[in-house]
Amino acid sequence: MKEPYEKPLIKKVQVGLSNKFGSVYGRHLRPEIDGVPISDLVSRFGSPLFVFSERRLREKYRQIYQMFSTRYPNVQFSWSYKTNYLDAICAILHQEGETAEVVSEFEYEKARRLGVPGSEIIFNGPYKPLSALKTAVQEGAIINIDHFDEIYDLEEIAEELGQPIKVGIRLNMDTGISPQWTRFGFNLESGQALDAAKRLVSGGKLILNGLHCHLGTFLLEPRAYAKAIEKMVDFAYELEDNFDLKIEYLDIGGGFPSRNRLKGIYLSPEVAVPPLEDFAEAICDTLLSKLKPNDFPKLILETGRAIVDEAGFLITTVHASKRLPDGTRSYVVDAGVNILFTAFWYNFKIELEEDISGPAEPCVIYGPLCMNIDVVAENVQLPPLPRGTRLIFSPVGAYNVTQWMQFIRYRPAVVLVGEDGQVDVIREAENLNDVVDRERLPERLILKKS
Structure with a gap:
């Protein structure tokens, strides 16, 4: 078979030379x-x-878990379902010891269907329907409140069930990175988070026992996590001193980067992406320096991308x-x-x-x-x-x-x-059946066969 004709073209091509972006071409093979x-x-x-590689997945989780557990005595990883909610991927990480972190009733139901008990699920997110919240409460899930309307919803559920409900609140804060994810949770610097805590205490139906935050995604600055931990510990002790509460967990969320390369960053991931050990050190060292003696609240991490990518x-x-x-x-x-x-x-x-x-x-x-x-x-x-x-x-x-x-x-x-x-x-x-099985064609629109 003859090769198709292609009109000759003169085009300057540079191969194998360093350039201002720091990259050198070399063929990459993966047979x-x-x-x-x-x-x-x-x-x-x-x-x-x-x-997907099961070996790589398990090894990465174990590496990251060791980075944190050797630096702090009370660590729990909770698998971020939105990152990858395929049953097999989730099951591997649950076998490794992760709980489930979900941000919708769909993800909650998927985790429960897989066999994760409600008491091992963290329910986050800005939209939690009342029925889903009630189920999560009844099954003992950790619920991190995102806004004041959710406080009202949970108080209504507490009254209906005749029992107080333990809850956490999500914080947003200035940690020196931009943009700040201020659309989620209660702002710390403005006093909104303190107002939320006062509202919880005055209502008498909810018990505040945890703080949660999630700074962003693919973050390249470990110091931002150190600042977040510093502010969360200070706020936790302020709450405990003023409202006779006990903050049992600090959930730092996720956002750690993988060895991928963001568009606009021309350095290789090996150069541009900090080692995950830097994040573990920043978080755990700050935590240990800020906590009071013999006080070790659970450190929860919702790491997704860095584990599975x-x-x-x-x-x-x-x-x-x-x-x-x-x-x-x-x-x-x-x-x-x-x-x-x-x-x-x-x-x-x-x-x-x-x-x-x-x-x-x-x-x-x-x-x-x-x-x-x-x-x-x-x-x-x-x-x-x-x-x-x-x-x-x-x-x-x-x-x-x-x-x-x-x-x-x-x-x-x-x-x-x-x-x-x-x-x-x-x-x-x-296949076609997967697409059309939920469609319905009114009888009057059925095409006549010729």
């Missing part, structure tokens, strides 16, 4: 994931395909290539932003299944959607890729399989490579 060949995975389960890979296949009018080489692959939603914010590591000869040049990778926004990678250095070439994107374990959408194309299968090399489907590829 297998945890010993399972990429070709075997695609032949069995198709492309595109999400692949690097355990996830996406295999995708080149379908077509073309030159854009400005001469840029572009490729169309079978995975788009409908399933790789975080492509809007991150420049992923892109690896080839096998080495391909030829000069590398800056390329753009488009997904399969008939939408101009379907760009999964820009300005990535690649050699000439034949049709059928497989690319592996990583890390993609966080948020993609919760934020993905059924748009234009079916969502693909997700598999888990076990520690023994066994490969299990943990979410089947979608």
Whole structure:
């Protein structure tokens, strides 16, 4: 078969040279994931395909848990369901000892269905329907209040059940980072958080026993967490001294970064992302320096991305290539932003299944959607890729399989490579029935068969 004709083009290409962004091109190859060949995975389960490594997931959790538990004696991790709520992923982390952190009745029900008792669930978020709050109260969940209206809802439930309810409140505060997530919880500096505590105490139906905060996402400044802990401990002792309360837990939330690369940051993750040990040290050292002797409230962490992101890979296949009018080489692959939603914010590591000869040049990778926004990678250095070439994107374990959408194309299968090399489907590829089963067509609109 003859190669298709391509008009000659003169375009300056720089390969292998350092530049002001600090990057040097080098081919990255990944012929297998945890010993399972990429070709075997695609032949069995198709492309595109999400692949998770059980070994990497367990190892990362254990590493992070050790970083904190060796520095502070009372630590509990609670798995952030919104980061990745696939049953298999959640089950692995619950086996490792994590409780569940949810932000909706859907996530709450998913955790309960999986077998997590209500007493091991933290219920956060700005929208908690009254019925969901009542269920959480009856099943003993930890509830962190987000706003004054939620106080009224919980007092109503307490009165109905005839019992006081233990609650925490979510705080927002200035820790020196921008933007501040002030839409969630009660502001500390303005006195709003103190007003909320006064309201709780005066009502007599709720017992304040915990403080919660969540500073943001993919935060690169450990000192922000140190400042948050400092302010939370000071506020806890203010509450205990003034209202005869006992703050039993401090929940610092999540937000730790993974080894991913934010768009706009040109340094490699190895340079730009602080080691997780820096976050553990900042939090625990500050906590121990601020607490009174023999006072060790439970430190809760809702770490999501930093635990699961690097355990996830996406295999995708080149379908077509073309030159854009400005001469840029572009490729169309079978995975788009409908399933790789975080492509809007991150420049992923892109690896080839096998080495391909030829000069590398800056390329753009488009997904399969008939939408101009379907760009999964820009300005990535690649050699000439034949049709059928497989690319592996990583890390993609966080948020993609919760934020993905059924748009234009079916969502693909997700598999888990076990520690023994066994490969299990943990979410089947979608088909037409999955999309239309909940649709209803009125009889008067049924098309007549010709």
